[in-house]
Amino acid sequence: MKGILGAAALAAMLTALAPAAGLAQSAAELQRGAADTKNVLNYGMSYDLQRYSPLAQIDKQSVKRLVPVWNYSYDDNRAQESQPLVYDGVLYVTTHSATMAVDAKTGRQIWKSKIEYPPETPRIVCCGIINRGAALYDGKLFRTTLDANVVALDMKTGKELWRSNVIDWKAGYSQTVAPLVADGVVITGISGAEYGIRGFIDGWDPATGKHLWRTYTTAGEGEPGAETWPGDTWKRGGGSTWITGSYDPALNTVYWGTGNAGSWNSNTRKGDNLYTCSVVALDPKTGKIKWHYQFSPNDFFDYDSVAEMVLADIPVNGKPVKALMNANRNGFFYVLDRTDGKLLAANQYGKKVTWADGIDAKTGRPIDSEVTQNLRATEKTVEVWPSTLGSKNWSPTSFSPKTGLVYANTLDIGMKYTPTREEYRAGATYWGADIEWVWPQGPRGYLKAIDPATGKSKWEAPSDIPRFAGTLSTAGGVVFTGKLTGEFEAFDAETGEKLWQFQTGSGIEGQPVTWEQDGTQYVAVSVGIGGVYAIFSGDERLASVPAGGSLWVFALQR
């Protein structure tokens, strides 16, 4: 026993002493986040998911000289929502069907590693056959597969090092999420709240793929919160976890959003339905929940709360706080104290919100509007705003510490909503409602610069067809995003003035990133139409946008 311990301790010491090899992303490197302008090592550009870069070579004036440097074909016609990572002059990108390493300067492929899954898998994927990206750590690249496997590849060669099955996809489980590496643990989520799954978050050993822990997002028998589910409804209660969490290394806490409850007809599961439509604060080593905050208890409308939990230290009511910010699908912008989950502010940012009259500052609970009260009482068709797509869908926001504003691609779409009583059928959708879209007159989306304390916009840039891309803001005072009609765009972060655009050839649903190499600032984005709006909205104006995935990289013309 003693001998074994000694050997393990020695091995640990040797690892710690080993010089940082070319491909050994250490925990320290991952923590540098956006301050390390030569690399993009984190989903969200940084553990805090701010998607902000201190780079300023591309600024409000120079952005007019932005030109493409190269384009790399994904050889794939599905939607492209993956965020590229950059390490040591190499871009690491994913699609549903492959992982690729590309030379950042030349755009030449270094390796490509194909992903195979059973052809029936897309049946259990509601909203686009996609992948959102990878995580890097210790010379390995980690990603998830549509048929629910976590895979580790050798960053140098693309060779598969380990593969761990998460769960049987046939029961409605799938994966698109980019993993998070926090405190030496690979953390992944799951998709499928529209298929009657029971959601969870998993921890994996990066070296071996060994399963370390699983934390369920619906409270089962004997667990705290079980009383919020009638009967065994928690078994199919949803609570998916398909967007990467944020991480505060100082508090050693991971913040992960949870999806809608299933089926959508919440009268079939009376109670708060913990921990759906919530944020859970986790210990990365054990998965233990430290605290939770529920945005939409007993949710009727698919107000999934997986979207990014952005961390920032900002003043609230004149006092500096360790904040967690979330532009929630339910139309309200939340600011929480991330040390304890206490609500600090919740204000409407969605253009039209009719399901709730506000958020009670004391209890943190939404105040049901008359529309929602009637729906709960009668289960009759109602018109409600926002729709199941939300006031903002998954499209990640950016927070600029320079302007103090959050840049968000928001939606203004309503729905006619009719609850149904759906019978569970393994591997089939478990909607629990019929919906018809209700369109506004005029634009269906706005890029907004939101004041997190009030939810009010400093400026708005409308778009008839809503934007579904991520946003990126920089110290150069520029906000990057893109349109479903293919334009990659740059805006003035202060005024919202459109400064530049470039037609990329297919719709943009990707997540722009920026880094510098040898004195040049680069911007990259994946393009390729086919996500939730393209396939589900029936917006026939998109018929003229061809499918076709590729990666674009831009820099200033010399």
Next chain:
Amino acid sequence: MSSAQWCVVALLGLGVGWMVGVAGGTATAAEEAPPAEMAVEGRRLYARHCSHCHGIRMVNPGNSSFDLRRFPQDDKARFLTSVTKGKNTMPAWGDMLQAEEIERIWAYVLTGGKS
């Protein structure tokens, strides 16, 4: 869709197994348009299994899947084959849906999403 068109569709459907999957199929089923209830049930099945890729009521820009409103209404055999066995990136449904369920979805597809 007018009843005259219905008739044409049904006739063209002859010989490609129109009767095969119809639950309790009667002799008249081959000569007549699919009964309206079939399309209504088909609509429900469509909403559950197909709408998230082919659009609510089949309204879809057509660039990421197939615009089913433009599916050739005289080629039921192709519909049954493609849905049962899958086609390119379209997953197979043969192990998930019963033949008569696919028949019902076909009845719904014939309505152009208007039922």
